[in-house]
Amino acid sequence: MKAQIITIGDELLIGQTVDTNSAWIGxxxxxxxxxxxxxISIHDRREDILxxxxxxxxxxxxxxxxxxLGPTSDDITKQTLCEFFSTKLVTSRExxxxxxxxxxxxxxxxxENNRRQAEVPETCRVLKNAAGTAPGMWFEKDKTIFVSMPGVPQEMKYIMYENVIPELKKRFSSQLIIHKNIMTYGIGESSLAEILKGFEEALPEEIKLAYLPAYGIIKLRLTATGPDKQLLENLLQQNVRKLYKIIPELIYGEDEELFEAAVGRLLKERGTTVCTAESCTGGKIASMLTSIPGSSVYYKGSVIAYDNSVKKNVLGVSAGTLEKHGAVSRETVxxxxxxxxxxxxxxxxxxxxGIAGPDGGTEEKPVGTVWIAVSSETGTRALRLRYGTDRVTNINRFSVAALHLLWKEISGR
Amino acid sequence: MKAQIITIGDELLIGQTVDTNSAWIGxxxxxxxxxxxxxISIHDRREDILxxxxxxxxxxxxxxxxxxLGPTSDDITKQTLCEFFSTKLVTSRExxxxxxxxxxxxxxxxxENNRRQAEVPETCRVLKNAAGTAPGMWFEKDKTIFVSMPGVPQEMKYIMYENVIPELKKRFSSQLIIHKNIMTYGIGESSLAEILKGFEEALPEEIKLAYLPAYGIIKLRLTATGPDKQLLENLLQQNVRKLYKIIPELIYGEDEELFEAAVGRLLKERGTTVCTAESCTGGKIASMLTSIPGSSVYYKGSVIAYDNSVKKNVLGVSAGTLEKHGAVSRETVxxxxxxxxxxxxxxxxxxxxGIAGPDGGTEEKPVGTVWIAVSSETGTRALRLRYGTDRVTNINRFSVAALHLLWKEISGR
Incomplete structure (x- = not known):
């Protein structure tokens, strides 16, 4: 059961619009x-479409x-569909x-433009669009089903939910694909792949493994394919259990869970709260934590101590420490x-x-160096890490590493 | 001069990742x-790639x-490129x-996996990637240039900026295209288009205007195309001057300047400093301001007062105010x-x-409501605004609106 997606529009090709439609349809x-x-994304041009x-x-x-499928003159899909399916436009009374x-x-x-929206190719089946004025159109040719929908996301989704998905379910029901994601942190992609080499080789033919990395987080995606839902779910469950045995300390969550959501979940479960004190990350950690709905239950706030005076006057870092060890030091953090x-x-x-860069590094403390500390009533732990030279990447990696330290502290792992 | 973009990866087809790379490249x-x-987006499969x-x-x-181009076994692009270009993998010493x-x-x-990253097809030109371990690769065949890059956005961008764009500029240079962006804030896209209707109609045929909106900021992009550099630059300059006359109060910067960079520029020019106190934006404004290199000169820090206790104990908001007017009020902010x-x-x-959502709204203060205040030695000004219901969009819109208020205060506009 193969599918292809075609999105039409200049704005997709020149980067003015990110193609979220085809991600959703996919x-x-x-x-x-x-x-x-x-x-495939193509221009709104007759020959490209044909x-x-x-x-x-x-x-x-x-x-x-x-x-x-819009009413304005640069939208020529409908005419071109007529040409491809050897038919002509007629007004649909409905x-x-x-x-x-x-x-x-x-x-x-x-x-007149609105009335023209009711013109459809004579041989198509019209798919109702209650979210807008341009209907969807269903064609069949060369044993292939073609469905044409407007590009406005809520209109496309309406037609998909109301017409296309139910019809496809009826027609095609043999092969299933089920995904399961395991979220990991703490080791690079290639090292993780080495650890999981045996696991991957032992996977049944129904299951495939993929590595999806971002700022130190690696999403392990298991994809099961086959006709038997129960079998696929059992196989996934078995292999997820295996992963928890092989890399228990690296797994922080499942599915699409963000690190900040996983930390929030732990805090909520335990009825505890957290606050932050950020220098080089400049509010990024606070911003990640508070992007999660309901975070006000466990997140108290932050002091962003960008200037050393704030470290001293608000957070109480001693002047002697700053002078002797500097702002980027175990003692300060x-x-x-x-x-x-x-x-x-x-x-x-x-x-x-830390030093996010691009400037401000020294030989002893180069750009990319960061000190992270976590503190609770049982004590305070600090950690020094080193990343690259790109400022934005560093701020992101520092922040994820800090969330990881907090997660370890809370979970006791 | 035609170009095509191919993005490889199962995650793009099953909708787990939205393809922002090809939008950026486009x-x-x-x-x-x-x-x-x-x-085109395709699977990580030999035959599909070929x-x-x-x-x-x-x-x-x-x-x-x-x-x-990752080191793990689901990444087979490199081997397949060898097959397509009839060559073999060799280790690049460099x-x-x-x-x-x-x-x-x-x-x-x-x-071993890391070492395998250094293997490249023998006939390609290696493009340095200082942001990661997988290099870019440049091939030529059938009068077409093929460039293969890793999918991690910052690595792809590094290779594009350092290698690909400069080389393409050298090779393809008959027709010049010059862009000039004018950054605006304070009015919606369709209202702005109405104001600029006459301006747009009067543009010479060499120049086109595009509107690129994001979180209330609208980038006006003027694109000049033609063989004569001097002529194009003059035309652009004339029309930019026109824009400054038509909408002086809406323009905050030029080129790709972010609002946080524009504010930073003003602060630096005047030798002044800023700090923030964020509740609903949860560190987003701080994070935006500190994403700019050199921001430590003018940015002192922030108190993120997510919890009301922090508003009271750290920022000194009176308990009476919080009780009488609530946290989302002129008095509190x-x-x-x-x-x-x-x-x-x-x-x-x-x-x-404010109330970022998705919950927490009331009839009087619905989700999307925010109070913003700016304070300086000349006094304190506050403003109430209202946006939609999506949490992440609200946090972004609140933050940009706050930067705009600060920008007006500093610039005196």
Whole structure:
């Protein structure tokens, strides 16, 4: 069961719009068991559309197309579909009634452009779009189903949910694809791959493993494919259990869980709170933690001590420490953590001080160096790490590393 | 000058990752004057890669490929490139030295997988990647240039900026394309388009105008195309001057300047400093301000007062105010701003308190409501705004709106 996705629109090619439609469609089709083997974005141009349709025709079971169905003159998809499927545009009474009703209800005046939205290729099956005025269209040719939908996300989704997904479920129901993600941190991709070499080789043929890294976090994705849902779920469960045995200390969560969400989950479960004291990360950790809905239950706040005067006057880092060891030191970051916990009255505190770059490094403390500390009523622990030279990457890596230290402290792992 | 983009990776097809790489590459290639005529995403599978390469070969001047270059076994791009270009993998001494040096500096152990990253197809030109371990690769076949890059965005961008863009500029230079961006804030896209209708209609045929909106900021991109550099630059300059006359109060910067950079520039010019006191934005403003290199000169720090106890105990918001007016009120946000300025000893302070959502709204203060205050020695000003219901969008819009208020205060506009 193969599927291809075509998205039409200049804005997708010149980078003005990120193509979230095809990501969404890809996820939905995967859930139905389709192998989405290709996604193509092309211009709103007659010959490009015709060439692409000819290319994909007969090479997969379904082709989902979005975009190019608006009323303005640069949208030529409908005419081109007529040409490809050797038919002509006719006015659909049903669609016209719907559009007229919609305009009446909203008290909008109808114009010629709106009426043209009701024109559809004569041989297509019209798919109702209650979220807008451009209907979806269903064609079949060369044993391939073609569905054309508008590019506005909520309209496309309406047509998918109401028409396309139910119909595809009816027609194609043999092969299933199920995914399971295991979120890890603490080791590089290649080292992890070495540890998991035996595991990967022992995977049954129904299951595949992929590594998806970002800022030190590696998502392990297990994909199970086959006709028997129960079998696939059992196989996934067995292999997830295996992973927990091989790398227990590296797994912090499952599915798409972010590190900041995993930390929040632990804090909530235990009824404890956290605060932060950030220097080089400049609010990034606070921003990550508070991006999670409901974080106000466990997150107290932060002192961003960018300037040394704030480290001294607000967090109580001693002038002697700053002078003797500098701002990027074990002593400073430990005092920041202790000071923040006292001031903001949280169970845990997390502090960072480092050199994000691009300048400010020395031989002893090069750009990319960071000290991280975590403090709780049982004591304070600090850690020195070293990353690269890119400022934004460093801020992200420092922040994830700090969340990891906090996670270890809370989980006791 | 035609270009095609191929992104490789299962995660792109099943919708786990939105393909931001090809949007970014599309934008960069458009700036260079390429017509990006097609973007294709395919699986990490030998035959899919070979078929797609064969299909695109000879049909455009350049083909940029990302993804599939990691060290793990699901990454087979490199071997497949060898097959397509009829060559074999050899170890690049240069790349191996770089990887060894990187691992030595960070005190990481090297393994066989890391060493394999230094293997490259014999006939390619190796493109240095200082942001990671997988190098870029440059091939030429059938009058088409193929460039293969890793899928990690910062690595791909490094290789593009350092190697690919300069080389493409050298090779393809008949038609010049010059861009000039004018950064605006304070009005919606369609209202701005209405104001600029006459301006746009009067543009000479060499110049096109595009609107690129993000979180309330609208980038106006003027693109000049033609063979005569001097003429294009003059035309751009004339039309930029026109814009400054039509919408002087909306323009905060030029080129790609971020709002946080524009604010930083003003502070630096005037030798003044700023601090923040964030509630609902949870460190986002601090994180934006400190993402700018050199921000430590003018940014003192922040108190993130997520919990009301922090607003009271650290920032000095009165218990009576919180009780009578609530945390999301003019009175609270003004006291936060005043308290932060005193505590963190900065010339300006910026405070936010609002309801980011998805929950926590009331009829009187619905989700999306925010109070913003700016304080300086001349006084304190506050502003209430209202946005939508999406948490992440709200945090971003609140933060940009707050930076705008600060920018108006500093610039006196």
């Amino acid at each position: 996820a939905e089709l995967s859930k139905l068991g389709f192998d989405v083997c290709r996604r 060439n692409t349709l000819a290319e994909v025709s007969g090479k997969s079971d379904i082709v989902l197309i979005t975009g190019g 669609v016209l009634d719907m559009i007229e009703e919609m305009y009446k209800q909203r008290n909008w005046p109808m114009n 430990e005092q920041m953590a202790v000071g923040a916990r006292k001031l903001l009255k949280a169970d845990y505190s997390l502090a960072t001080s | 934008a960069e290639l458009s700036k260079l004057g390429f017509d990006v005529c097609r973007r 078929n797609t390469l064969a299909e695109v070969s000879g049909k455009s001047d350049i083909v940029l490929i990302t993804g599939g 790349v191996l030295d770089m990887i060894e040096e990187m691992y030595k500096q960070r005190n990481w152990p090297m393994n 003004e006291q936060m701003a005043v308290g932060a300025r005193k505590l963190l000893k900065a010339d300006y302070s910026l405070a936010t308190s």
